[in-house]
Amino acid sequence: MKKDLLSIDDLSADEIYRVLDTAEAMREIGERPIKKVPTLRGKTVVNLFYEPSTRTRTSFEIAEKRLSADTLNIAVQASSVQKGETLADTAMNIEAMSPDMIVIRHSSSGACNLLSRICKSRIINAGDGLHEHPTQALLDAFTIKQHKPSIEGLKVAIVGDLLHSRVLRSNVLLLTKLGAHVFVSGPPTLVPRGIEQLGVTVATVDDAVRDADVVMMLRIQQERMQGAFFPSLREYYNLFGMTTERVSRAKPDVIIMHPGPMNRGVEIASEVADGPYSVILEQVANGVAVRMAVLYLLAGGVKNEAAA
Amino acid sequence: MPVVLDADRIGRTLTRIAHEILERTRGVEELAFVGIQRRGVPLARRLATLVSGISGIEVPVGALDITLYRDDLMRHSIGAQPVVGHTNIKFSIDDKRILLVDDVLYTGRTIRAALDALLEFGRPQSIQLVVLVDRGHRELPIKADYVGKNLPTSLAQSVQVHLLEIDGQDQVEIQE
Amino acid sequence: MKRLLKGGRVVDPANGRDGVFDILIEGDRIAKVGVNLQAEEGTVVVSIPSGLVITPGLIDMHVHLREPGQEHKETVATGVLSAVTGGFTALACMPNTSPVNDNAGVTQFILKKAADANLARVYPIGAVSIGQKGDQMAELGELKEAGCVAVTDDGHPVRTALLMRRALEYTRMFDMPVIEHCEDPTLKGDGVAHEGMVASKLGLRGIPGEAESIMAQRDIALAEMTGGRVHIAHMSARQTLDAVRYGKSRGANVTCEVAPHHFILTDALLAAPVPYDTNTKMNPPLREAADRDAMLQGIVDGSVDVIATDHAPHHYDEKHVEFDRAPFGITGLETCVPLCLDRLVHSGLISFSRLIELLSVNPARILRLPGGSITEGAVADLTILAPDLHVKVEAKAMKSKSKNTPFDGWELRGGVAATIVGGRTVYNNAAVNLPI
Numbered sequence: 001m002k003k004d005l006l007s008i009d010d011l012s013a014d015e016i017y018r019v020l021d022t023a024e025a026m027r028e029i030g031e032r033p034i035k036k037v038p039t040l041r042g043k044t045v046v047n048l049f050y051e052p053s054t055r056t057r058t059s060f061e062i063a064e065k066r067l068s069a070d071t072l073n074i075a076v077q078a079s080s081v082q083k084g085e086t087l088a089d090t091a092m093n094i095e096a097m098s099p100d101m102i103v104i105r106h107s108s109s110g111a112c113n114l115l116s117r118i119c120k121s122r123i124i125n126a127g128d129g130l131h132e133h134p135t136q137a138l139l140d141a142f143t144i145k146q147h148k149p150s151i152e153g154l155k156v157a158i159v160g161d162l163l164h165s166r167v168l169r170s171n172v173l174l175l176t177k178l179g180a181h182v183f184v185s186g187p188p189t190l191v192p193r194g195i196e197q198l199g200v201t202v203a204t205v206d207d208a209v210r211d212a213d214v215v216m217m218l219r220i221q222q223e224r225m226q227g228a229f230f231p232s233l234r235e236y237y238n239l240f241g242m243t244t245e246r247v248s249r250a251k252p253d254v255i256i257m258h259p260g261p262m263n264r265g266v267e268i269a270s271e272v273a274d275g276p277y278s279v280i281l282e283q284v285a286n287g288v289a290v291r292m293a294v295l296y297l298l299a300g301g302v303k304n305e306a307a308a
Numbered sequence: 309m310p311v312v313l314d315a316d317r318i319g320r321t322l323t324r325i326a327h328e329i330l331e332r333t334r335g336v337e338e339l340a341f342v343g344i345q346r347r348g349v350p351l352a353r354r355l356a357t358l359v360s361g362i363s364g365i366e367v368p369v370g371a372l373d374i375t376l377y378r379d380d381l382m383r384h385s386i387g388a389q390p391v392v393g394h395t396n397i398k399f400s401i402d403d404k405r406i407l408l409v410d411d412v413l414y415t416g417r418t419i420r421a422a423l424d425a426l427l428e429f430g431r432p433q434s435i436q437l438v439v440l441v442d443r444g445h446r447e448l449p450i451k452a453d454y455v456g457k458n459l460p461t462s463l464a465q466s467v468q469v470h471l472l473e474i475d476g477q478d479q480v481e482i483q484e
Numbered sequence: 485m486k487r488l489l490k491g492g493r494v495v496d497p498a499n500g501r502d503g504v505f506d507i508l509i510e511g512d513r514i515a516k517v518g519v520n521l522q523a524e525e526g527t528v529v530v531s532i533p534s535g536l537v538i539t540p541g542l543i544d545m546h547v548h549l550r551e552p553g554q555e556h557k558e559t560v561a562t563g564v565l566s567a568v569t570g571g572f573t574a575l576a577c578m579p580n581t582s583p584v585n586d587n588a589g590v591t592q593f594i595l596k597k598a599a600d601a602n603l604a605r606v607y608p609i610g611a612v613s614i615g616q617k618g619d620q621m622a623e624l625g626e627l628k629e630a631g632c633v634a635v636t637d638d639g640h641p642v643r644t645a646l647l648m649r650r651a652l653e654y655t656r657m658f659d660m661p662v663i664e665h666c667e668d669p670t671l672k673g674d675g676v677a678h679e680g681m682v683a684s685k686l687g688l689r690g691i692p693g694e695a696e697s698i699m700a701q702r703d704i705a706l707a708e709m710t711g712g713r714v715h716i717a718h719m720s721a722r723q724t725l726d727a728v729r730y731g732k733s734r735g736a737n738v739t740c741e742v743a744p745h746h747f748i749l750t751d752a753l754l755a756a757p758v759p760y761d762t763n764t765k766m767n768p769p770l771r772e773a774a775d776r777d778a779m780l781q782g783i784v785d786g787s788v789d790v791i792a793t794d795h796a797p798h799h800y801d802e803k804h805v806e807f808d809r810a811p812f813g814i815t816g817l818e819t820c821v822p823l824c825l826d827r828l829v830h831s832g833l834i835s836f837s838r839l840i841e842l843l844s845v846n847p848a849r850i851l852r853l854p855g856g857s858i859t860e861g862a863v864a865d866l867t868i869l870a871p872d873l874h875v876k877v878e879a880k881a882m883k884s885k886s887k888n889t890p891f892d893g894w895e896l897r898g899g900v901a902a903t904i905v906g907g908r909t910v911y912n913n914a915a916v917n918l919p920i
Contacts, residue, residue: 018391021391029376033429110686114760130689192683193692195684227673
């Protein structure tokens with residue numbers, strides 16, 4: 001396994017399954033009276049978040065604490081960037097304090113790669129620009145596996161702002177690696193050039209959703225309208241919003257997913273978000289277990305030959 | 309590969325241990341078995357069945373994975389982390405007399421880790437250790453309360469325990 | 485001072501020469517070119533070892549010297565040193581300095597610095613518009629008089645079609661080309677990489693090839709309309725080359741240049757071996773293989789007129805940031821010749837003569853410079869190439885102040901033995917050790 005988790009490409013299919021299996025064991029810890037194991041005791045993990053994020057940061061923090069690690073949260077205010085300290089300098093300053101792992105979220109694609117070149121610590125990408133969000137794809141896969149016998153052969157539809165979504169990129173890499181059939185859909189203005197070369201089919205929303213086993217909705221951001229990508233949220237909802245009617249074309253045991261936070265009435269109708277097929281809240285709950293698994297597997301260790 | 313215990317011997321050994329446990333325990337209702345993953349688990353289940361059969365009282369069984377409590381996890385740089393198994397203790401261990409079960413007792417480190425893990429689940433009245441084989445070479449002050457067979461070994465040897473539930477047959481053998 | 489360069493292979497396509505010739509230099513001039521010249525009393529005879537090639541001095545018509553204003557990246561002095569080390573006897577420098585070269589004062593400043601350094605010749609290129617803002621035309625006549633050889637708003641395109649039209653008409657008076665950085669700003673947006681599969685996978689905002697070709701089409705049409713001369717700078721997209729060919733076929737006065745990185749590298753380099761390496765970030769960006777191959781094809785079939793480096797030095801600190809935030813550009817003066825020799829000549833794609841057209845004859849012609857040939861009575865600017873020299877690119881050892889190059893560590897076949905400006909040896913490669 002590589003030292004860092006920057007992209008899903010850093011993991012082989014076997015390693016992905018290792019993460020998912022380990023996450024299963026980690027989940028049980030959350031059900032104990034004392035939700036703690038001593039595994040990362042004495043290890044220091046820095047959460048370096050350049051973009052505000054309650055959900056992901058909290059998830060990582062709980063995961064780190066459940067493994068008994070010492071957590072350091074650095075929420076880089078905009079003013080710090082205004083003061084001119086570069087990411088490289090911040091990284092070198094943190095590295096000087098010898099943390100064991102750094103979890104980084106940043107608005108520039110490739111920021112975690114730069115960090116990985118500078119720091120000896122293990123780097124976990126919690127979202128870099130438009131590029132990737134590997135732990136999200138892992139927890140999505142974990143959630144799917146709880147409802148479907150296997151990921152291989154599943155029809156997965158991913159709908160939304162494909163161009164600006166790091167969740168899309170990580171999910172596409174993971175799902176195709178594990179043998180799913182991925183259909184992506186969105187306004188043509190938001191389809192990245194050359195995306196079919198990643199092994200997905202670009203389809204209309206109806207073709208994508210028809211007989212799908214999994215439907216994953218991506219967030220639409222208000223700011224996109226500034227770039228003339230689509231005329232209005234209303235029109236987006238009419239053409240691409242996941243309504244009960246659209247969902248009915250999928251398989252009867254379809255699961256509806258969303259990385260959050262949701263825009264109700266834009267990419268997803270409230271009835272669908274709260275409906276019987278939605279596993280959106282499970283995704284959030286699974287985040288902690290999956291992140292615990294990633295932290296554990298990246299923290300280093302020996303082969304499985306324990307002295308008894 | 310010399311076979312030191314065959315299926316028949318294993319069966320009789322477990323039966324003997326079950327009787328020993330009942331002989332030494334005053335309140336069977338307070339007993340609970342916790343097997344250490346992996347092979348301690350089927351052994352714990354068999355013992356629980358035997359004890360329940362003899363006493364007529366249902367004795368609960370749990371499974372405990374101690375990987376996350378090992379003392380050797382962070383010794384080396386990134387390599388294959390040990391696979392984490394499943395922990396499943398559905399009953400409260402408070403005030404229970406726990407019988408911790410493992411297949412082989414060797415350095416004692418696994419048992420140390422198991423004690424740390426188990427004590428996070430509650431406050432048992434007592435914890436006793438049951439092992440199928442004690443091969444010596446302790447590195448910590450740990451002793452078993454019930455031993456199936458004492459098997460002096462050299463450090464160059466290894467003890468292989470095969471169980472029906474996992475390996476398809478019951479057998480204990482020594483390998484060089 | 486008389487020097488006779490004896491027995492070397494001379495490639496001088498402007499005079500139809502490719503063979504063994506002797507060259508007699510007197511003072512700063514070429515006195516005689518011929519076969520088996522006799523050395524008079526007092527002439528230093530330099531025997532040119534076989535394998536070396538003497539060419540007219542190479543001219544890089546697209547260089548950012550950064551002075552005045554950004555001397556931490558490069559100065560005129562370090563820039564001309566880098567140039568002669570790279571085999572260039574002359575260069576033309578871009579006006580996007582601080583202050584912009586939109587007036588005689590800045591032009592004269594640059595020329596003075598170049599004279600002080602006394603290495604490669606520097607021909608300033610002036611701005612089309614004041615401050616390069618694209619509103620008001622700069623005093624192009626004054627710029628020409630002060631010594632500018634062309635005008636450009638390089639860094640961006642000339643902002644409006646109207647201003648470009650006026651510039652193309654007006655410069656006809658001075659026989660100066662308008663050099664254009666072709667790019668539609670709205671299509672480029674906040675893009676940082678070529679819009680294609682690699683940018684999609686890496687999550688980088690894309691700049692489509694059409695951003696360049698659409699502006700090129702505008703400018704070529706205006707050149708045809710006005711009779712003015714337009715020179716397309718740093719061409720990178722196959723659609724742009726198509727537009728140039730079409731314009732030429734219709735008789736428009738259009739020429740174009742390609743930088744080595746655009747005919748050698750592709751956007752695959754952004755993903756591996758060093759993902760998000762900012763030394764792969766420049767504008768126009770590295771494009772896909774089809775574009776790179778089209779540039780090569782243009783070099784081979786004559787549609788491309790010039791190879792120019794777009795030497796764009798940046799300080800290490802400026803490049804040691806997230807890809808989005810890094811400035812665009814890489815250096816080029818010291819890597820150009822080895823790359824061209826290795827990838828164009830040794831690969832069999834073009835002849836030495838064609839290479840010299842691209843690196844000397846055509847730049848001189850387009851900018852109306854002396855040079856581009858080895859002619860009796862003309863100034864003795866010569867480059868002596870060592871086509872079989874093994875060169876390992878070492879950024880640390882470069883003479884440029886900045887080391888931002890993606891070619892660091894590359895091993896290439898072909899280098900520079902010596903550079904002669906005005907009869908004077910301004911660079912002598914110790915690895916070849918010519919007694920020159």
